[in-house]
Amino acid sequence: MKAHELRRAWTDFWVAKQHTAVPSAGLIPHHPSAPMFTNSGMMPFVPYFLGEEVPPFSPPRASSVQKCVRAGGKHNDLDAIGRSPRHLSFFEMLGNFSFGDYTKVEAIPWAWELVTEVLGLDGDRIWVTCHVSDDEAVALWVDEVGFPAERIVRLDKENFWEMGDTGPCGPSSELFWDFGPAYGPDGGPANPAAEDRFVEFWNLVFTQYFRGADGELTDLPRRNVDTGAGLERMLGVTIGSNTVFDTDELATLVAEAQSLTGASLGHDPQSDVALKLLADHARTMTFLIADGVTPSNEERGYVLRRIIRRAIRFAYLLGVESNVTPRLAERTIDLMAPAYPDLVASRDTILGVLDREEHQFRRTLRTGLGILDGALAGLPTGGQLPGSVAFQLHDTYGFPFEVTTEIAEDRGYDVDRAGFDQDMDEQRRRARQAGKKGGVAVGEEAAEFQRVLDQHGTTEFTGREENESKARVLAVVPAGEPDRVSVFLDRTPFYAESGGQVGDTGTITTADARLDVLDTTYALPGLHRHLARVVEGAIAEGDEVTAAIDVGRRDAVRRNHTGTHLLHWALREVLGSHVKQQGSMVAPDRLRFDFSHFEAVTDDQITQIEDLVNEAVLVNDPVRHYETTKDAAAELGAIAFFGDKYGDIVRVLEAGRHSIELCGGTHVHRTGDIGPMKIVSETSIGSNLRRIEAISGFGPIARIRDEERTLAEAAELVGVPVAELLDGVEKRLAELKELRDQVKDLRAKAASGGASDLAGQAVDGVVVARVDGLVRDDLRSLAVAVRDRPGMRGVVLIGAPDGGGVALVAATTKDSGLDAGSLIADAARTVGGGGGKHPELAVAGGKDPERIAEALTQAAAAAGVG
Numbered sequence: 001m002k003a004h005e006l007r008r009a010w011t012d013f014w015v016a017k018q019h020t021a022v023p024s025a026g027l028i029p030h031h032p033s034a035p036m037f038t039n040s041g042m043m044p045f046v047p048y049f050l051g052e053e054v055p056p057f058s059p060p061r062a063s064s065v066q067k068c069v070r071a072g073g074k075h076n077d078l079d080a081i082g083r084s085p086r087h088l089s090f091f092e093m094l095g096n097f098s099f100g101d102y103t104k105v106e107a108i109p110w111a112w113e114l115v116t117e118v119l120g121l122d123g124d125r126i127w128v129t130c131h132v133s134d135d136e137a138v139a140l141w142v143d144e145v146g147f148p149a150e151r152i153v154r155l156d157k158e159n160f161w162e163m164g165d166t167g168p169c170g171p172s173s174e175l176f177w178d179f180g181p182a183y184g185p186d187g188g189p190a191n192p193a194a195e196d197r198f199v200e201f202w203n204l205v206f207t208q209y210f211r212g213a214d215g216e217l218t219d220l221p222r223r224n225v226d227t228g229a230g231l232e233r234m235l236g237v238t239i240g241s242n243t244v245f246d247t248d249e250l251a252t253l254v255a256e257a258q259s260l261t262g263a264s265l266g267h268d269p270q271s272d273v274a275l276k277l278l279a280d281h282a283r284t285m286t287f288l289i290a291d292g293v294t295p296s297n298e299e300r301g302y303v304l305r306r307i308i309r310r311a312i313r314f315a316y317l318l319g320v321e322s323n324v325t326p327r328l329a330e331r332t333i334d335l336m337a338p339a340y341p342d343l344v345a346s347r348d349t350i351l352g353v354l355d356r357e358e359h360q361f362r363r364t365l366r367t368g369l370g371i372l373d374g375a376l377a378g379l380p381t382g383g384q385l386p387g388s389v390a391f392q393l394h395d396t397y398g399f400p401f402e403v404t405t406e407i408a409e410d411r412g413y414d415v416d417r418a419g420f421d422q423d424m425d426e427q428r429r430r431a432r433q434a435g436k437k438g439g440v441a442v443g444e445e446a447a448e449f450q451r452v453l454d455q456h457g458t459t460e461f462t463g464r465e466e467n468e469s470k471a472r473v474l475a476v477v478p479a480g481e482p483d484r485v486s487v488f489l490d491r492t493p494f495y496a497e498s499g500g501q502v503g504d505t506g507t508i509t510t511a512d513a514r515l516d517v518l519d520t521t522y523a524l525p526g527l528h529r530h531l532a533r534v535v536e537g538a539i540a541e542g543d544e545v546t547a548a549i550d551v552g553r554r555d556a557v558r559r560n561h562t563g564t565h566l567l568h569w570a571l572r573e574v575l576g577s578h579v580k581q582q583g584s585m586v587a588p589d590r591l592r593f594d595f596s597h598f599e600a601v602t603d604d605q606i607t608q609i610e611d612l613v614n615e616a617v618l619v620n621d622p623v624r625h626y627e628t629t630k631d632a633a634a635e636l637g638a639i640a641f642f643g644d645k646y647g648d649i650v651r652v653l654e655a656g657r658h659s660i661e662l663c664g665g666t667h668v669h670r671t672g673d674i675g676p677m678k679i680v681s682e683t684s685i686g687s688n689l690r691r692i693e694a695i696s697g698f699g700p701i702a703r704i705r706d707e708e709r710t711l712a713e714a715a716e717l718v719g720v721p722v723a724e725l726l727d728g729v730e731k732r733l734a735e736l737k738e739l740r741d742q743v744k745d746l747r748a749k750a751a752s753g754g755a756s757d758l759a760g761q762a763v764d765g766v767v768v769a770r771v772d773g774l775v776r777d778d779l780r781s782l783a784v785a786v787r788d789r790p791g792m793r794g795v796v797l798i799g800a801p802d803g804g805g806v807a808l809v810a811a812t813t814k815d816s817g818l819d820a821g822s823l824i825a826d827a828a829r830t831v832g833g834g835g836g837k838h839p840e841l842a843v844a845g846g847k848d849p850e851r852i853a854e855a856l857t858q859a860a861a862a863a864g865v866g
Contacts, residue, residue, distance in 0.1 A: 001119070001238040002248045003092075006231060007065050007339060010094045013114050014063035019096060022057075022064045024340070027291040028300070033163075036300055037069040037288075041095030042226045048099045049168055049207065049224055060099040065231065067287055067340070068093050071303050078307070079406070081280050082273035085243035086199065089307065090284040092231035100222030104206045107225045108140045108173065111204055112147070115175065119238055125178045127151045127188050127198055131159040131171035137206070141173070153190045161205045161226075168207045168220060175202040177237045201237050202229040245276050249335055253279035256331045261318040274314040281311040282328035283336070285354065289329075290346040294480060295357050306400040308357050313403060316365055323362070325354040349482050356478035361398050364447060368397030372407060379413055387419020394420070396447050448477050449523040452488050458526030460491035463504070463666065464625075468548040469493045473541055479531060486523065487515065487530040487539070493549050494520040496528045500584035501561055501665040506549040513537025517547075554666065556588035559697040562623060562655050562667040563613065563674045564591050567694060568639075569659040570612035571595060574605050582689060586665070590680075590695050597690045601682045613677045620672030621656030625663075628652055638662050676700045755785035758795070765793035765816070768860040770852060772799040776807040780843055787811040794818045796859040798827065798852055806831040806846035808855070814840065823862045827855035 001009075011021050025044035027037050034043060041064055047053040048060075055062070071078050071089040080087035098107070115121045128147060130137045132154045141147040162169040176189045176198045184197030191198070207224040209217040232244035239246065245254055257278035258264055263271040288304050295305035308325055315324045329350050333343045343350075375389045385408050393399035405415045452475045462469045471489040479486045487508060494517060497503035503520030508530065515532040523529035530547075539545060564584055572579045575597055583594035601609075633652050639661045653663040656671045668674055675697040685691045695703065711722050720728030758767050767786055771779060779797050786795040793816035798808045808828055810820035821837035828834050828844040831851050835844020846855075 001235060003231065003235060004338060006094075006119075006235050006238070007092075009118055010065065010114075011063060013118055014061075014096050017061070017096075017110060018059055019061040019063040020057040022062045024064060024066045024092075027067060027069050027288060028293070036303065037071065038066065039068050039070045041066040041068070041093035041228045042097065043068075045097055045099070045226075049163075049226065055099040057099075060101045061097065062099075063096045064094075065339075066093045066095060069284055069288065071284060071307060078310070078402070082275075082277035085196070085245070086233060086236075088232060088244060088280050090280065090287055091244075094229040094231050094234065096225070096227050098223075098225035100224060103208075103223045103225060104137055104140060104173070104204070105144075107204055107206070107227065108137065109144050111175065111202060111227070112145045115202070119234075121177070121237065123147075125180075127153065127176040127178060129153045129155050129159050129174045129176065129189050131173075132156050134159070134171040134173070134206075137171065137173045151188065153188050155190065161207070162211065166211050166213055168209070168224070169211050169217070170205060170207040170209050170223075172203055172205040174200050174204070176200050179240075179242045183242055196242060199233065199237070199242055201233045203227060245279065250279050252335055253282050253328065253331060256282075256328060257324075260324050260327060261315060261320050263318050271318060274318055277314050278311055278324070278328060281307050282325075282332045285311070285325065286329045286332040286343065286350055287340075289350045289353050290340075290343055294353060296480065302400070305357070306402055308354065309361050309398065309400055310403055310406075312358055312361050312365065313369075313407075316362075316369075323355060323358045325358045326351045329354055352482045360448075360478065364397040368393050368399050371397070372399075372404065376408060376411055376413055381412065383413055385413055385415045387416035387421070388423060390415050390420045391423035394424075448475070449527060449529070451475075453524050453527045456488075456490065459489065459528040461493075461495070461528070462491050463493040463495050463549065463554075466493055467551050467554070468546060471545055471547050473539055473543045473545055475541055476539060483534045484518075485515070485532055485534060487517075487532050488523070488527065489530065489545070489547060492520075492528050492530070492547050494528060494530060494547060495549075495554070495666055496520045496522045498522060499663060499665050500564075501557060501586040502588075504549045504554060504557075506547070508532060508539065509546050509548070510537070510539060510543055513539050513543075515539065553588045556697060557586060558666050558668050559674045560588070560591040560695075561586045561663075561665045562653075562671070563617075563677050563694070563696040564593055565653060565655040565659045565661055565663065566613045566616050566671070566674070567591070567593055567609070567677070567692065568595075568661070569616075569655075570609045571597075571692075573612055574608045575601065589699065590693055593692045593694070594685060595690055595692070600684065601690060601692075606679055606682060610677065610679055616656050616658060617671050617674050617677065619656065620670050622670055623656065623667055623673075624652075624654040625667050626652055633662060636660055678703060754782055755789060758782075758786045758797075759789040759792060762792060763865045765791055766818075766863045766865045767792070767795040767797075768856055768863060768865060769795075769797055770799055770856060771797050773802055774799060774807070775801050775803070776809070776843060776845065779807050779809045780811075780841070783809040783811040784841065787813060794820070794823065794863060796823050796827075796856075796863060798824075798831075798855055798859065800849040800852065804849075806833065806849050806852060806855075808833075808835065808844040808846065808859075810842045810859070812840050818863060823859055826858045826862065830855045830858060 015021050025038060029035070029038045029043050031046045033046065038044070042049065044066065045062065048055040067090070069090050078089055081089055115126070116123050128141055128151065130152060138152055141152055142149050159172045159174065160169065161172050179197050179199065184194040185191060187194055189198045189200070205226045207226060208220055210220050211217055232247050232250065235247040236242060236244050244250055254265065254275050257275045261275070263275060265272055265275060285304060285308050293300045293304045295301055295308060297305070311325055333347055333350065337343045371389070372393060375385060379385065390401055390404045393404050394401055401420055408415050456474045469491055471491045474488040474490055477486040494504040494506065495501065497520065505519065506517050508515040508517060514535045514537065516535055517530045517532045519531045521529050521531070564586055568581055578596065580596045581593065582596055585592040627649055630650050633650050636652065637660055638652050650662050651664045652660065653667060654660050677694055677696040678700040679692055679694045681693045683691050711725060715722045715725045715728070718725065718728040718732055758769055761767055761769060771782065774782065779799060783795050783797045786792060792813065794810065794812035796810045798806065801807050808824045810823040812818040812820045819839045820842040821839060824842055824844050828846055831846030832848040833844055833846030836842035
């Protein structure tokens, strides 16, 4: 039997049993309780098993062939891949599910029917396990199926499934295949020495209990069935092989790995591991990328990167010098696209990601392995590899820690994990600091960036003199996404993010290529990195290009940046010389300025600060921006801006007659170029730290227009001219208050009249009635009015307000012997809510108006008049 035949046989069988065939979900699960990847067939159905959603199937049954990955967290089979005949990081799970419909009574005979009649397996070679407490399942196997009791093994924890410490759970029954004496001793699945002989290939889970916080089991109101059979294992059983790598799809990928590497199965144990691992990892990396995961150093991306680099390393050990992962992925796509057509649509993305990732890792793989070999050679037998070596391999040469550990353990050494973690924590601290100082690169990218810097030196910045420059491409480095690259030029007009000013955007073009520059940062000090999206064509090292910034955006940034310096000066003038800049962000649409100050800035002070800045703008003083020595700048009284790093030669900004500060950013030529400035917010960001956000240039004008438009719309709604809006609003508010008072009086009169009618319905001094259309407060007033009528002991009113939901009110007299809270407690729960417990006046709410009649019956019974 082939894989596609088993998929079809499985689906057809369950569809005939009135199951809905559900397509495979993606590998990225979405339920809050889900692990990193979809790792079981039931994962997409968790909301139905937990009762969070109603199954959209009629009857509520489903079957699926679900793609799964187990490669991280609790379910991590990576270390066993290639060494075990059955473990895989990517596999397909066959499943059939019942959501409160059928139970084990049907599930067990159907399972037997499928394996013996549809798949044609020899029943005499099947063993079954059941939970020690599940007499029902054992009886079904023996009495309904006719299965021999001597081949039923009763186990405890191995045959009891639980989602977590609390929640749905239940016993399971597993089917095992006996591969015969050649694979181990007799004794059935309970014999741990016979795990290669008796192989589990189908697990039937009967979710029939709920485990509470106290550990006690109670029966679920609806029993569920959740079964899972690994397609590869079941396929192995049908062809008589205890290794999944003999099944047709995996065998094809093993053959592809042999073709790529020149190695053959059966000649060397290590080569066998490598070939099987390449076959397995080919599917895992292909499907993960197709489902949107990209290699990175975080979470899912890190797992994918580890899988890709393990495959590359094992191929390298077999002597392969060229890229193998794209070719393995290409074969995987061709092989599995009939079952998963979305692979075809993702082909270019998959191959592109793998080609770049492998190219990047292979550049450092040989050197890294040499360092590791040298370090291991210097250790005593059974010694420990220092964490600093593992960190160097991770940081500089791109070796995931687990790859280093795997290599070391294969040679009889362990690795100092604590030392590695310590170095990683220090790197993260440096990365955070670097992020604050313009995004200097750390990690494995830095090796390539350092090569560019060593070979070509720093970038010549031409952006103070020109907006467009001719330049030569020094390097083009993949940037993590298929159409993203980091471009390095010998000279550039693009300002790299630093000193709080954002990096420039724009274009890099040739005669037949165009790249949109999305951001500019310092890859390393002095080395400009242009993060770009490839729009058309391609550029390569050595190309002559035209680099042009977005001039309008740069002009807006310039206005805000010079304005920030004037703002700093005005803050010190108004608040005092204790004000020190603690951070800033200068973007085209706004500026942000953080500063030290011990209290909120008042509205009066905000006005003074704005006036000072705008006076300096209107004077239209020249702005001078020049280089000098740090000592000369200090003599001028220049203030250093927070976050900038200064050398012996610094740039001084004289923003008019008031502000002299050190700054390496880009600025306007005269203060009048800034245009008007408006502070839009002032907030606290910590103890003695304040933050101001402001806009300049066209920003205040756009804001004025927006506010004028809003005022005009408000005036139109009120029905007055804009100039009279305030008076008009005050008049309308007074009218509204008067109308509300009238409504209140009318409701009181209506309640009084309604109270008389309701009191006439009393039984033994108690009224239980439905009253719709009243909000909770009005229903409360009506209930009190009914209770206060002569001869009344209590009243319960339940209704559906116009706004939706349910309102419940109970009111009792002191000497009635009734408790208001108790009268509506059960009723409130029935309508999906809860509420007050006051003994004389209780108010509650609910969500389900369909059950109001039932709630009224419960309230009447509680009052003794039901």
